[in-house]
Amino acid sequence: MDPMTFVLFGATGDLAKRKIFPSLYNLFLDGKLPSSFSVIGLGRREWSDYTFQTHIEQSLKTFSRRLPNETFRMEEFLRVFRYCSLDITEYEGYQKLLETIQRREKQLGIPENRMFYLSVAPEFVDVIISNIKESGLKSGSGWKRLIIEKPFGHDLKSAQDLNEKLNRAFAEEEIYRIDHYLGKPMVQNLEVLGLVNPMIQAFWNNQYIANVQITASETVGVEERADYYDQVGAIRDMFQNHLLQLLMMTAMQLPEQINAKEIGNEKRRIMEFLRPLRKENVVTNVIRGQYISGKVQGKPVVGYTQEPGIKDSSMNDTFIAARLWIDDPFWNGVPFYIRTGKRMKEKLTRIVIEFKNPLKDLYTSQNKVTSPNLLVIQINPNEGISLQLNIKNPLTNQIEPVNIDFSASSKHVPEAYELLLFDALRGDSTFFAHWKEVELSWEWVQPILQAFEENITPLYAYHSGSMGPDASDQLLQEDGFKWWES
Ligand code: BG6
Numbered sequence: 117m118d119p120m121t122f123v124l125f126g127a128t129g130d131l132a133k134r135k136i137f138p139s140l141y142n143l144f145l146d147g148k149l150p151s152s153f154s155v156i157g158l159g160r161r162e163w164s165d166y167t168f169q170t171h172i173e174q175s176l177k178t179f180s181r182r183l184p185n186e187t188f189r190m191e192e193f194l195r196v197f198r199y200c201s202l203d204i205t206e207y208e209g210y211q212k213l214l215e216t217i218q219r220r221e222k223q224l225g226i227p228e229n230r231m232f233y234l235s236v237a238p239e240f241v242d243v244i245i246s247n248i249k250e251s252g253l254k255s256g257s258g259w260k261r262l263i264i265e266k267p268f269g270h271d272l273k274s275a276q277d278l279n280e281k282l283n284r285a286f287a288e289e290e291i292y293r294i295d296h297y298l299g300k301p302m303v304q305n306l307e308v309l310g311l312v313n314p315m316i317q318a319f320w321n322n323q324y325i326a327n328v329q330i331t332a333s334e335t336v337g338v339e340e341r342a343d344y345y346d347q348v349g350a351i352r353d354m355f356q357n358h359l360l361q362l363l364m365m366t367a368m369q370l371p372e373q374i375n376a377k378e379i380g381n382e383k384r385r386i387m388e389f390l391r392p393l394r395k396e397n398v399v400t401n402v403i404r405g406q407y408i409s410g411k412v413q414g415k416p417v418v419g420y421t422q423e424p425g426i427k428d429s430s431m432n433d434t435f436i437a438a439r440l441w442i443d444d445p446f447w448n449g450v451p452f453y454i455r456t457g458k459r460m461k462e463k464l465t466r467i468v469i470e471f472k473n474p475l476k477d478l479y480t481s482q483n484k485v486t487s488p489n490l491l492v493i494q495i496n497p498n499e500g501i502s503l504q505l506n507i508k509n510p511l512t513n514q515i516e517p518v519n520i521d522f523s524a525s526s527k528h529v530p531e532a533y534e535l536l537l538f539d540a541l542r543g544d545s546t547f548f549a550h551w552k553e554v555e556l557s558w559e560w561v562q563p564i565l566q567a568f569e570e571n572i573t574p575l576y577a578y579h580s581g582s583m584g585p586d587a588s589d590q591l592l593q594e595d596g597f598k599w600w601e602s
Contacts, residue, residue: 117542118259119152119226121217125204125244126235127157128171131265136235137172138180139533144193145182148538152226156217158202168199181531204236205243210251217253228258231540238267242281249285263292263540266357267348268549271565272558279551292540293549297358298365299532302495304547306365307374317370319471321446326488327597328452329468330362333460333583335412338434342425349433351564354456360557361549363452366467367442376546380553387556389444398567403576403587405435407459410580417459417580431575433568434458437588451595455588459580465496468600487517490600499524
């Protein structure tokens with residue numbers, strides 16, 4: 117891997133503490149960082165290098181999946197970190213930053229390869245990008261890359277504006293947009309699954325598959341993010357990005373070559389074939405919900421509008437379920453159901469593929485009902501996969517469903533950020549959100565945003581601790597299906 121400087125904007129923030137430092141540390145322990153690696157942390161506070169390094173050490177003790185118990189390795193790791201106080205809105209600071217980086221590059225004898233990581237609020241992206249460009253940080257020999265976190269806009273127009281600003285300084289191939297769902301090991305496995313299992317590859321189409329169900333349920337409520345969440349709702353916070361990315365990863369056909377460009381093309385193809393929703397059709401295909409009080413895993417919780425910082429009159433969506441159709445030759449006629457919500461019964465992310473069951477009627481006539489074959493890809497909390505088949509139980513002589521299971525305990529599995537950072541460091545953008553996908557996703561959700569804004573769609577209440585409003589179950593019942601719960 118190339119030697120480089122990792123320039124972290126927002127180094128004193130929450131994401132750096134919880135995810136970025138622990139991920140870098142785990143990569144370091146696994147020998148996956150470049151041999152010459154320099155990190156410059158940037159923040160508003162007047163910190164010394166020592167204060168910064170102590171802060172990182174503390175974050176590892178609290179958030180790393182591997183405890184930093186080997187002190188000498190820890191010291192070696194911390195040695196690469198330097199701190200620079202920067203007011204990100206002031207141009208002069210960037211020139212000072214450039215000098216600091218160049219000094220360090222000389223000291224370490226490393227080329228001008230620079231990775232800029234923007235872990236900052238969206239309103240600062242614009243000014244940072246133009247200052248990076250104007251100050252000369254982006255110039256010089258060596259490659260330059262940009263890692264950026266969601267949100268990538270608030271709607272189609274703002275996403276296009278943001279992208280245009282990014283493109284003033286960085287080319288698309290230099291931009292790594294993090295969607296942390298793409299870093300989850302079982303999501304990355306989706307691609308391999310077909311590749312190494314001809315059986316799955318052969319069945320991955322409308323001839324055999326009856327429907328696909330994608331669920332990302334959470335037990336947490338709005339937490340301390342009222343200001344942010346009440347503006348975005350489940351549709352922007354989860355659906356437009358994470359859930360549509362899961363849909364693309366599930367539905368795409370394997371390209372001949374597995375690389376960022378080909379995977380990007382395949383994902384884009386799915387979005388292009390996604391049947392557009394007209395505003396007036398939102399009501400029959402999209403269910404929006406908001407949680408009211410209830411019990412989540414035994415604990416009583418208040419409703420959304422009683423949460424601190426949320427107005428009584430808020431019509432924000434904390435739950436979305438939708439029916440989507442991909443009108444290509446592979447998926448024509450197969451409904452994809454997607455749902456996500458806060459304060460639901462359990463924390464769960466999974467994809468269920470329900471196979472067609474042509475034998476159902478035959479066995480029913482003999483009083484034996486068979487369950488459909490199900491392929492379940494478990495993404496969270498544990499990573500796993502299971503296949504439900506029917507067998508005749510030799511003990512009872514009855515036909516019964518059995519599960520063939522694999523499950524890995526999350527403790528030992530690398531975290532999403534670890535996998536994504538490693539890829540970005542080595543210049544592989546396969547599991548990042550590419551602009552075209554982001555743009556097409558906003559385009560697809562745009563009529564939903566409008567329908568919500570104009571209140572054309574009802575806002576269904578659901579009890580905290582449930583799996584969402586009844587209307588979400590009815591959406592599948594209309595097509596003769598039901599959600600497969602765990
Ligand atoms: C984030 C959302 O992108 O993903 C949060 O902003 C949500 O609201 C989180 O809680 C869920 O991520 P995970 O990995 O816990 O499923």
